[in-house]
Amino acid sequence: MGHTYQEDYTISFELSDTNGNLKLPPFLSVLLEVSGHHSAQLGRSDVYVLENYGYVWIVTDYEFDIVRLPKFSEKVVIRTEAISYNKLICHRRFEVLDDKEDLLIRVESYFALMDLENRKIVVVPDDLLEPYQSEKVKKIARGAKYPSLEEPERSSYHVRYLDIDMNGHVNNSKYLDWMYDVLGYAFLKQHVPSHIHLKYSREVSPGGDISSEFVRDGLVSHHQICSDGQINAQAIITWRKQ
Amino acid sequence: MGHTYQEDYTISFELSDTNGNLKLPPFLSVLLEVSGHHSAQLGRSDVYVLENYGYVWIVTDYEFDIVRLPKFSEKVVIRTEAISYNKLICHRRFEVLDDKEDLLIRVESYFALMDLENRKIVVVPDDLLEPYQSEKVKKIARGAKYPSLEEPERSSYHVRYLDIDMNGHVNNSKYLDWMYDVLGYAFLKQHVPSHIHLKYSREVSPGGDISSEFVRDGLVSHHQICSDGQINAQAIITWRKQ
Numbered sequence: 254m255g256h257t258y259q260e261d262y263t264i265s266f267e268l269s270d271t272n273g274n275l276k277l278p279p280f281l282s283v284l285l286e287v288s289g290h291h292s293a294q295l296g297r298s299d300v301y302v303l304e305n306y307g308y309v310w311i312v313t314d315y316e317f318d319i320v321r322l323p324k325f326s327e328k329v330v331i332r333t334e335a336i337s338y339n340k341l342i343c344h345r346r347f348e349v350l351d352d353k354e355d356l357l358i359r360v361e362s363y364f365a366l367m368d369l370e371n372r373k374i375v376v377v378p379d380d381l382l383e384p385y386q387s388e389k390v391k392k393i394a395r396g397a398k399y400p401s402l403e404e405p406e407r408s409s410y411h412v413r414y415l416d417i418d419m420n421g422h423v424n425n426s427k428y429l430d431w432m433y434d435v436l437g438y439a440f441l442k443q444h445v446p447s448h449i450h451l452k453y454s455r456e457v458s459p460g461g462d463i464s465s466e467f468v469r470d471g472l473v474s475h476h477q478i479c480s481d482g483q484i485n486a487q488a489i490i491t492w493r494k495q
Numbered sequence: 496m497g498h499t500y501q502e503d504y505t506i507s508f509e510l511s512d513t514n515g516n517l518k519l520p521p522f523l524s525v526l527l528e529v530s531g532h533h534s535a536q537l538g539r540s541d542v543y544v545l546e547n548y549g550y551v552w553i554v555t556d557y558e559f560d561i562v563r564l565p566k567f568s569e570k571v572v573i574r575t576e577a578i579s580y581n582k583l584i585c586h587r588r589f590e591v592l593d594d595k596e597d598l599l600i601r602v603e604s605y606f607a608l609m610d611l612e613n614r615k616i617v618v619v620p621d622d623l624l625e626p627y628q629s630e631k632v633k634k635i636a637r638g639a640k641y642p643s644l645e646e647p648e649r650s651s652y653h654v655r656y657l658d659i660d661m662n663g664h665v666n667n668s669k670y671l672d673w674m675y676d677v678l679g680y681a682f683l684k685q686h687v688p689s690h691i692h693l694k695y696s697r698e699v700s701p702g703g704d705i706s707s708e709f710v711r712d713g714l715v716s717h718h719q720i721c722s723d724g725q726i727n728a729q730a731i732i733t734w735r736k737q
Binding site for chain 1: 507508509511512513514515518520521524527528531540541542567568650652653655656657659660661663666668672675676678679680683684701702
């Protein structure tokens with residue numbers, strides 16, 4: 254078992270949608286903050302990693318299982334565990350629990366390390382990972398099959414200045430934001446996600462526009478974010494009526 | 496003096512812009528969370544106010560004095576004081592202080608109470624305000640003169656599902672986000688705000704588009720957010736080169 258860490262968290266007004274449910278896309282940032290605190294506690298803060306290695310963490314894939322979205326003002330526990338790693342990928346789990354410790358959301362997340370200078374993915378150094386007590390493994394199963402979308406509906410979004418983070422790339426949570434938004438107010442008002450596969454494959458550059466494309470077949474929506482003729486991110490979201 | 500409250504806060508990666516400076520628009524949500532905690536501590540949580548009065552707080556005006564934007568991973572203190580109130584308006588001050596207690600940002604904010612049922616502004620009940628120990632005053636000076644903009648540059652933005660909060664209106668921080676964004680990447684990368692007047696006058700409705708309009712005269716930019724031929728919000732921002 255890897256090292257675990259947990260924090261109490263209260264769902265704020267700002268993170269509640271018009272139905273009073275947790276807004277999932279910006280919650281990705283909260284999860285990353287919690288893992289950041291975990292790492293800092295282990296002496297592996299983002300600043301430490303950058304100063305000592307010249308590396309930054311990037312997320313490559315997420316998988317969400319959502320039993321129930323927590324509601325506005327609900328007190329939850331966010332628990333995270335550094336499960337395992339191999340040469341290039343680290344697997345971290347997040348669990349969001351209610352006040353009876355029942356599972357609300359489980360998130361499997363997969364991280365890689367990027368050399369900030371040349372923006373290349375690097376081999377995970379054992380000494381950097383040591384305090385996490387993660388198991389070193391050969392292979393990490395992740396992701397899903399993302400079919401190419403045929404005649405998707407599409408909307409264009411301008412990449413805003415504030416969408417760009419300190420690494421000079423678009424914040425992770427924005428991709429899911431763009432994917433949600435194309436589904437339209439009426440659909441989102443009446444549905445909540447129950448399962449999400451999300452994969453990041455290529456950074457969106459600052460300043461331009463992206464195309465958020467989707468095909469929805471009943472309660473399953475397939476998404477891709479494209480720019481400059483290439484795919485930046487893909488997702489498959491399963492919804493349920495609320 | 497009104498009741499004061501403070502919290503430690505560390506500037507997260509998610510709240511840092513591409514220069515490593517605090518992103519001010521989403522920080523508005525942090526300030527509102529802090530005032531929410533303050534109110535909860537005094538037995539006047541948003542839930543309490545909604546359940547006992549049927550009211551929600553809305554911000555009408557902000558004024559920011561920015562000595563220096565805190566940087567990524569900087570530890571600050573957010574201090575807030577419920578200064579005064581009159582029949583319709585409550586004045587709350589926020590101060591962001593560095594680790595030497597030097598002032599980084601001062602924010603004067605002005606709130607009104609809205610009846611959620613009919614969406615009308617109501618008279619502030621004395622018993623609701625009592626625990627804040629705010630001075631009851633006749634008149635509260637606020638705001639600025641916002642000139643009407645002649646031949647502004649404008650960009651259109653779609654109101655996204657996640658821009659809408661639990662009150663069914665666009666989250667406060669979005670207006671400033673739209674105002675920033677029209678100034679363009681090159682300008683924002685090289686300038687930081689030193690003073691901001693921001694006024695909310697009319698809710699933006701979910702689902703439509705807004706026009707973010709501005710005239711920039713050197714280091715002062717005048718902004719308005721418009722929809723359906725009416726002004727929703729206005730701002731005057733003074734910038735300095737960084």
